[in-house]
Amino acid sequence: MSRLSRICACCLSDGVPKRSFIVALIVGTILNLINQGDALLGAASLNVTKVLLTYVVPYCVATYGAVSYQLNMARATHGEPAAHNGG
Numbered sequence: 001m002s003r004l005s006r007i008c009a010c011c012l013s014d015g016v017p018k019r020s021f022i023v024a025l026i027v028g029t030i031l032n033l034i035n036q037g038d039a040l041l042g043a044a045s046l047n048v049t050k051v052l053l054t055y056v057v058p059y060c061v062a063t064y065g066a067v068s069y070q071l072n073m074a075r076a077t078h079g080e081p082a083a084h085n086g087g
Contacts, residue, residue: 006074010067020062028055 001009010016031054032040039046 006071007067010070011063014066014070016063016066019066020059023062024055024059027058031058 032051035054036044036046036050038044
């Protein structure tokens with residue numbers, strides 16, 4: 001299985017989409033209230049692009065974390081050294 005296939009499989013497995021969605025919903029809502037609270041309350045104009053990105057970014061970060069963990073665990077289980085991601 002190619003690396004890209006493994007990554008895609010991890011993105012769609014083990015409840016990753018559901019957990020990432022929940023994280024995005026919570027974090028995105030908090031960030032939208034902080035960054036566009038005045039617009040959400042009607043005191044300014046709402047930037048829809050920013051609203052959407054504020055939910056998409058936490059979803060991607062949560063998914064990346066889950067996939068990275070799953071790939072590293074798979075490497076450890078198969079006796080391969082875990083990759084160092086530099087961060």
